[in-house]
Amino acid sequence: MSIAEKQPLIGLAREELTALLASHGFAPLRAKQLWHWLYAKGVTDFTQMSSIAKGEQAKMAEVFSIARPTVAREQTSTDTTRKWLIEFTDKNQVETVFIPDLTDDRGALCISSQVGCTLTCSFCHTGTMPLVRNLTAHDIVNQVLIARDRLDEWGKRGEERLFTNIVLMGMGEPLFNYENVAKALKIIMDNEGIAISKRKITLSTSGVVPMIERCGRELEVGLAISLHAVRDDLRDVLVPLNKKYPIAELLEACRNYPAASNARRITFEYVMLKGINDSDADARELVRLLGDMPAKVNLIPFNPWPNAIYECSSNNRIHAFGRILMDGGFASPIRTPRGQDILAACGQLKSDSERKKGERVAL
Ligand code: SAH
Numbered sequence: 001m002s003i004a005e006k007q008p009l010i011g012l013a014r015e016e017l018t019a020l021l022a023s024h025g026f027a028p029l030r031a032k033q034l035w036h037w038l039y040a041k042g043v044t045d046f047t048q049m050s051s052i053a054k055g056e057q058a059k060m061a062e063v064f065s066i067a068r069p070t071v072a073r074e075q076t077s078t079d080t081t082r083k084w085l086i087e088f089t090d091k092n093q094v095e096t097v098f099i100p101d102l103t104d105d106r107g108a109l110c111i112s113s114q115v116g117c118t119l120t121c122s123f124c125h126t127g128t129m130p131l132v133r134n135l136t137a138h139d140i141v142n143q144v145l146i147a148r149d150r151l152d153e154w155g156k157r158g159e160e161r162l163f164t165n166i167v168l169m170g171m172g173e174p175l176f177n178y179e180n181v182a183k184a185l186k187i188i189m190d191n192e193g194i195a196i197s198k199r200k201i202t203l204s205t206s207g208v209v210p211m212i213e214r215c216g217r218e219l220e221v222g223l224a225i226s227l228h229a230v231r232d233d234l235r236d237v238l239v240p241l242n243k244k245y246p247i248a249e250l251l252e253a254c255r256n257y258p259a260a261s262n263a264r265r266i267t268f269e270y271v272m273l274k275g276i277n278d279s280d281a282d283a284r285e286l287v288r289l290l291g292d293m294p295a296k297v298n299l300i301p302f303n304p305w306p307n308a309i310y311e312c313s314s315n316n317r318i319h320a321f322g323r324i325l326m327d328g329g330f331a332s333p334i335r336t337p338r339g340q341d342i343l344a345a346c347g348q349l350k351s352d353s354e355r356k357k358g359e360r361v362a363l
C-alpha cells in the first residue's frame with residue numbers, strides 16, 4: 001500500500017483513533033499508547049513505539065500513516081524568527097512561523113488555518129490569494145508537530161521548551177474553518193499529548209460574528225479581533241467582512257465572549273496605516289468604542305509586501321496613538337515586526353498554491 005492510500009492517524013480525535021484501531025482488531029490500550037507516542041513523544045515511525053509488540057507495529061505500519069507533510073522550504077530571519085513552507089500530499093502549501101520571544105525564554109508558533117483566504121482585506125498579502133482549501137485537523141496538528149521536530153523540543157519538559165504559545169494568525173480565517181480548527185485545537189490541548197493549554201492559545205479573527213460565542217464556549221481560547229478601523233465606512237474597505245458584520249455587532253459579540261475576563265482580556269489588533277486610520281481622533285474613538293470591555297489593543301506597524309498600496313505610520317504617530325489609548329485605560333503594546341526579511345511578519349504570508357481551473361472549494 002502506498003503512503004497516499006494508508007489511513008493517516010494524525011488529526012483523528014481520540015474516540016476516532018480508538019474506533020479505528022478497534023476496527024482493525026487492536027485493543028483499546030493501543031489507542032492510548034499510540035496517542036502518547038504520536039503527541040507526547042513525536043515519533044514518526046512505528047518501530048520507535050517500544051511499548052507495542054513488533055508484530056503489531058508492523059501490522060499498523062501496513063495500513064496506517066504517521067508521516068509528516070514535507071517541509072518544502074525553511075528560512076531563518078536575522079532576528080531568529082523561523083518560517084516553514086509546509087507541503088501536503090495534494091501539493092498545497094501553507095506557511096507556519098515560529099517567533100521566539102526576545103526578552104524571555106518563550107516563543108509563539110503562528111499557524112495557518114486555510115490555504116489562502118476567502119476574505120480580501122486590502123492590507124493583507126494572504127488576502128491576494130484565493131482560498132484554495134480549508135486545512136484539515138491533520139494539516140493543522142502537523143504544523144505543531146513539525147515545529148516541535150525542527151526546534152528539537154520532543155522529550156524536553158514544559159519549562160525547557162522555547163515553543164510555549166500558539167497563535168492562529170497565519171494564513172486564512174480560522175472561524176471560516178471552525179470544525180477543523182476546533183478538532184485540531186482539542187488534540188493540541190490534550191493533556192496526555194502536545195498539552196498546550198487553552199491559556200496559551202489565541203485565535204485571531206477578522207470578525208466572523210456568528211462563530212465567536214461558540215468558539216469561546218467550546219474552546220475557551222484567547223480571542224484577538226482584527227479591528228483596524230473605528231468607522232464602518234473605512235472598515236468596509238480595509239476588512240470587507242465588515243459589510244456583513246459591522247463594528248457594533250462585532251463589539252457586542254466581544255462583550256459576550258464566554259472566555260473573556262479582566263484576567264484574560266480580548267486583544268484588538270490595529271494595523272497602523274499612514275494617513276488612513278492613525279489620527280488622534282481615531283484613537284479617541286477607539287477608547288470610546290471599547291468602553292468598559294476587558295480589552296487591550298495591539299498596535300501592529302503595517303508590514304509591507306510587494307505591490308501593497310499602504311504605508312506604515314511613522315513611529316511618532318504610532319506612539320502618540322498608543323498614548324491616547326493608555327490614557328483611556330487600555331494597554332496598547334506596539335508589536336515589533338518580526339521576520340520581515342523573510343516575509344514572515346503579520347500579513348506577509350502567502351504560498352504559490354492555486355486553485356485548479358474549475359475546481360470547487362471544499363468548505
Ligand atoms: N484571518 C485572521 C488571522 C490571520 S491575520 C485575521 O484576519 O484576524 C493576523 C493579523 O495580521 C490580523 O490582525 C491581520 O489583520 C494582520 N495583518 C494582515 N496584513 C497585515 C500587514 N500587511 N501588516 C500588519 N498586519 C497585518
Ligand code: SF4
Pocket residue numbers: 117118119120121124125126127128170171172173206226347
Ligand atoms: Fe484573510 Fe485575515 Fe488576511 Fe483578512 S487579514 S485577508 S481575514 S488572512
